[in-house]
Amino acid sequence: MKRNLQCLMAIVLLFSMVAGATAQTKQKITFWAFGSEEAAKGDTGELWRDFYKKVFDQYMATHKDVDVSFAIRGYEAGGTTLFMDTAVAAGTPPDIYLDSNMRISKYYNQGLAADLSAVLTEADRKQYGNILKDFTAPDGKLWGVPVSGGYWDYIINKTLFDKKGLSNLLPKAPDYTWTTEQFLKAARAINDPANGVYATAFFAKSPSMDSAFNAFFGGFPGVEFYDQKTKTFKINSPQAIEALKFLHSLLDENLIVPGGAGFIDDDIDPYWINQNIAMIGGANWYAKITNKAIKEQGLPSFEYVLARYPNKVGAPPTPVATSDPDGFIVFKQKDPKNMPRILDLIKYLQSPEIASSIAGGWSKVPLRADAKNPFGDKDPDQKSWTDAARKFGTANYYYNTGVPNFNEVRQAWAEARQSFLQKDANIQKIMDDFVKRANQIIKQ
């Protein structure tokens, strides 16, 4: 009996050692994506977690030496990612993280990003084109791999204008361009606070969606937010002040929802879907929530038009806004031997098919030219922006390219906009103070 028991224990011990040894040859790779476990992809309605499970199961089926675990972490409004920041501070970040360039560049700026130059071949780099510069270090090394991005512009509730017989004031097809004077005329005509309709809205409580405000600068030639050559901020220039005075006139004439300094973008969503705002920037987001609200909440449907941001009289049409590109970042590994398998996984994830599917999930377009646009011509909104982007050019109104300590600068810009959205604002002083503070931040 005793001998039988000893034999059994020996077999169990041997089996455990073999199993353990086998398990140790598998490399564990952790992947986090920005988002929510319960959210669904915008194109197919499939839950993100089911999508990623399929993607990684497919990869692991042909790569038996890798075990990928993934999670989709929630986010906070205001451009922070508390889960990631906590994990990084604790020294336990995931191996791979997928998020917007604005957020992953924070970790690159802190020297935490591994070199991904080996992931892309020359042929791959040609497919990405100029967008790669947003993910490339000054020494030419690639610190991130782009996946998806998009364009967005100005959205107008056409139904509100039709009801009042004011559709003639709206920009016309096919370009949907208009000047600041035409924009003001339409805003004044449609504005009716007594009946719960405001021409437009601004929000500045947090940095979130600040590009919806910034995009107005695109219609004023000569306005420059940050000069990459001199590494100084220029938003207090005479051209910028002229643009800001135009924007402040909307506040002075009560054409915007009151209290913008205390709103984040999410606070404005109910105003838009309940038709209390006639037009607003950030069209990509508002088009998405409009369709969702009408379909899921049974709200009265309305027709919207996608237009360009207004341009100063005599200036060319405003370039279309590029939404902040999303990309992969790999955190530097303690053991360099882990890198080859991680780089191989990145190579798989940035392939045209998967990039196209990730982009479609976010209602964006893949940044590889050879990846299929998940919406093609089926989505008139995407077609509208893509056509306009080709015709009028694009601009990054997040103004983050090449800006050190960008998150801190962005927070300072939110505070400047909060001061700007007061009735008695001294615009020149506010911008001078912001430029002084921002120039100090980037030198730290």
Add this chain to the structure above:
Amino acid sequence: MNKTSRHSSRASRAAYFFIAPGYIAFLALILGPLLYSIYLSFFNASFNLEAKTFRGLGQYLGLLDDSIFLKALGNTFKYVLVVVPSAIVVSLVIALMIERFGPRLQGLFRGAFYLPTVAGGVILSIVWIWIFNPTYGLLNYVLGAFGIQPVLWLSSPSTSFLSVCVVMLTYTIGQPIILFLAGLAGIQQDILDAATVDGVNAWQRILLIKIPCIRPVTLFVLATLTIQIFQSWETVFMLTQGGPSNSSTSLVFLIYQTAFISARVGKAAAMGVVLTVIIMIVTLFQIRMWREER
């Protein structure tokens, strides 16, 4: 060793065994991080802690040149000076009113006033965001009924600070009410009867007898509320994000912004040390007052 000393030695070992988890948790979760924060406060550090550089006392001196830090510090003291006395007065008045009711009605009111404390700052702030809404909020609707123009409660530097104070008040009065009620219940009835015989009226009974008798409770409430308000940040985060233009920011909220938005972990640690020292000084002062009282 005799039987008694063996037993007491075993009992001591058992005692250490039982208190060990608490001590380990204290060391690992409180003292350890506190000491590391103090160490980190002397460095320029981001999330990449391996790349930190020593700055020494310059980190603390640099705070004196930081106008936003000084603004947050000033605001934090203002929050304490506004909310703490208001909470004590309001909760004491409510407790004096409830005290007269029978046990059932007292229990009902105690529960009602304690509910916001249970709900917490985050949930209350979400509700108050809509009460304060300039277009559709309840507050402006009521003001409009009296012909008063809408107020931009959370969007204007002149009203954002007080708006945050109001919300803080709603969830800080619950516990003091419970404590004051207990204190008032503990006043000996014969003192009150003797006062009545001496011709003391109701106001005098409150001012000259009840309030002095519950002074230890008041000092305890003062100490705990002060620490709570010094550390407040969730209301600021939810309602105003410290704005507009830092008019409602608090020191703990600035610490959060500095650490997690600006990724300046060393600077945030230095601010945390400053706040800790301030709270310690204020608390020691209050304890000294309490000891003198005893």
